[in-house]
Amino acid sequence: MIVPAEPESLARLAEIHATIDRAARDAGRDPASVKLVCVSKTFPAEAITPILAAGERxxxxxxxxxxxxxxxxxxxxxxxxxxxxxGPLQSNKAREAVGFFDCIETVDREKIARAIAEEIQKSGRHPRLYIQVNTGAEPQKAGVLPQEADRFITQCRKDYGLTISGLMCIPPVDDQASPHFALLNKLAERNGLADLSMGMSADYELAIQLGATHVRIGSALFGHR
Structure with missing residues (x-):
């Protein structure tokens, strides 16, 4: 009987968890305080199934x-x-997003906040919501500007009755990531937000050192698309 080879992604998964564990302990944190978000975008079901079977959810x-x-x-x-x-959310997809996802990490403008609030009221479903902050002020990138984040968080809470759970950012590719992670942490602390979604395949150890509660890892887990 020929035993199928174990997918390479399972070895990578074990390595990622070991790295998360080590980075958290080095930062004096409980490794359980850091959650791995397996970024499965563009990958087919057959690539995702082994990761699900290994226990990731x-x-x-x-x-x-x-x-x-x-x-x-x-x-x-x-x-x-x-x-x-x-990924970025268009307002015409708010109904589907609220109905299908457990967390929307990319709330970034008033139009989206309003659309999400309306769909939550209609459906009674309450996905967790993160504000995306464009920490590098990149014109091509989604996210509220850092200097507008406090006002937008307050607006989401007071004007639209949204419960905001955390913040998310994607630092500019050519920048040192640490100032962006530190800025996001400061914004979250100032606004009483517990969750920080920051850090991807290339920089998640640094993100953990600077307070990430969720690291979004795709290529380091599934391989390059």
């Missing part, structure tokens, strides 16, 4: 439509999956 997707096509069968086969929307 927290996944990130960029596009509402792709997730809605891919995940119903996977969720049925592996109960307890938690899906995070980590």
């Amino acid at each position: 927290l996944f990130g997707e960029n596009r509402v439509q792709e997730a809605m096509e891919k995940w119903p069968a996977l969720r049925a086969a592996y109960p307890g999956v938690e899906l995070h929307l980590i």
